[in-house]
Amino acid sequence: MSDLYWDPISPELRDDPYPLWRRLRDEAPVYRNDRLDFYALSRFADIEAAHRDAETFSSNHGTTLETMSPEPMDSAMMIWLDPPRHTTLRKLVSRAFTVRRVSALEDRIREICAELLDPRIGSGGFDFVQDFSAILPPTVISILLGVPRSEREELRQVVDNVFHMEEGVGMANEVSYTALTELGLRLGAHFADRRTNARDDVFTDLVAAEVADEVTGEPRRLTDEELASFAILLFSAGSETVARNLGWAASLLDQHPDQRAELARDPALIPGALEEILRFEPPSPVNARWSTRDITVGDQMIPANSRVILITGSAGRDERQYTNPDVFDIHRKVDLxxxxxxxxxxxxxxALARREGRIGLEETLRRWPDWTVDREATEMLYTSTVRGPLRLPVRV
Structure with a gap:
């Protein structure tokens, strides 16, 4: 048996997966895991091609290893849908992220950062994730959707439970399932309210919106399940990934103080630096698809009805795409x-995630041009699809 082994759940493979992912790219770019019955793609070009070919690499069977099923999912969750239903819903919910609506959040995001960071001035230190980066995105999303302030902290805790991980089963556990149900019920109640109490928020926009039925072509409103599924997706995925992204930013810039000093002196460099952070330490480095037909990748055939893992974190370090990919460089031009x-x-x-990341980093550097991460007290969050700091104590 080859000593080359990887899966997205094994705890011993989480802390520094990059050397192993390099071996996968070099030795087994189409990797086969017999024990857990999946294939994995690790090269940038192969993963890009899979993303382009959504007809072959379907999302309709789930997008995490432990939740995938042989039968298509009977779900309204947009990330688990293929065309034509996906196309219909995406056109509609994309209205939540118009340039006008996202741009209008600029000042409010900055105000939230000030509310969270100003009390830490003179404190000597704080948990950058738990006290800041894990609070910022769900607060912004709550404002976007129309969730009242009184519910925001409780919903953040529910989202944390959605990503609860148990050894051997990943997120396929009772805590995670219960949290998903609770999140759907609580967010769904807001949609019911907006049917009689319209406001200037995304909840109201979605309740009032009409889509063309995929079968009849007749206009229809979104179902309660479609409404709740979109809110769950936005609240959970948006909160979790931005929290980890900002956590990675604080961690990486502590390891590269010269580059951090450049950003403090010239905030115009921050957008480019964030793209490098996203490439170097992606908050969601693993995604899954289902093959709908036999497909040859390189010189290896992946049979129809196979689980296929796309290791996007490996794609970001592929030397076939990037020069010196294991070097963190805020001046790197990351085209894709x-x-x-x-x-x-x-x-x-x-667009919203990038704006939150930019403003969050700008406001942090404005108050503290340097900080020190307590590495011994740092804790990481690992699921089969998310990887990043859970607790990141910093001395300021």
């Missing part, structure tokens, strides 16, 4: 990375 996906399933919230 796979961190937000690609093609049909490109992340709807990417």
């Amino acid at each position: 990375h796979m961190t937000f996906g690609y093609g049909m399933h490109f992340c709807l919230g990417a």
Whole structure:
């Protein structure tokens, strides 16, 4: 048996997966895991091609290893849908992320950062993730959707439970399932309210919106399940990934103080630096698809009805795509990375995530041009699809 082994759940493979992913790219770019019955793609070009070919690499059977099923999912969750239903819903919910609506959040995001960071001035230190980066995105999303302040902290705790991980089963556990149900019920109640109490928020927009039925072509409103599924996706995925992204930013810049000093002196460098952070340490480095037909990748055939893992974190370190990919460089021109996906399933919230990351880093550097991470007290969050700091104590 080859000593080359990888799966997205084994705890011993989580802390520094990059040397192993390099071996996968070099030795087994189409990797086969017999024990857990999946294939894995690790090279940038192969992963980009898979994202482009959504007809062959379907999302309709689930997008995490432990939740995938042989039968298509009977779900309204947009990330688990293929065309034509996916196309219909995506056109509609993309209205939540118009340039006008996202741009209008600029000042409010900055205010939230000030509310969270100003009390830490003079404190000597704080947990950058738990006290800041894990609070910022769900607060912004709550404002976007129309969730009242009184519910935001409780919903953040529910989202944390959605990503609860148990050894051997990943997120396929009772805590995670219960949290998903609770999140759907609580967010669904807001949609019911907006039917009689319209407001200037996304909840109201979605309740009032009409889509063309995929079968009849007749206009229809979104179902309760479709409404709740979209809110769950936005609240959970948007909160979790931005929290990890900002955590990675604080961690990496502590390891590269010269580059951090450059960003403090010239904030105009921050947007480019964030793209490098997203490439170098993606908050969601692993995604899954289902092959709908036999497909040859390189010189290896992946049979129809196979689980296929796309290791986007490996794509970001592929030397076939990037020069010196294991070097962190805020001046690198990153024309393309796979961190937000690609093609049909490109992340709807990417513009909002980038804005939150930019403003969050600007406001942090404005108050503290340097900090020190307590590495011994740092804790990481690992699921089969998310990887990043859970607790990141910093001395300031």
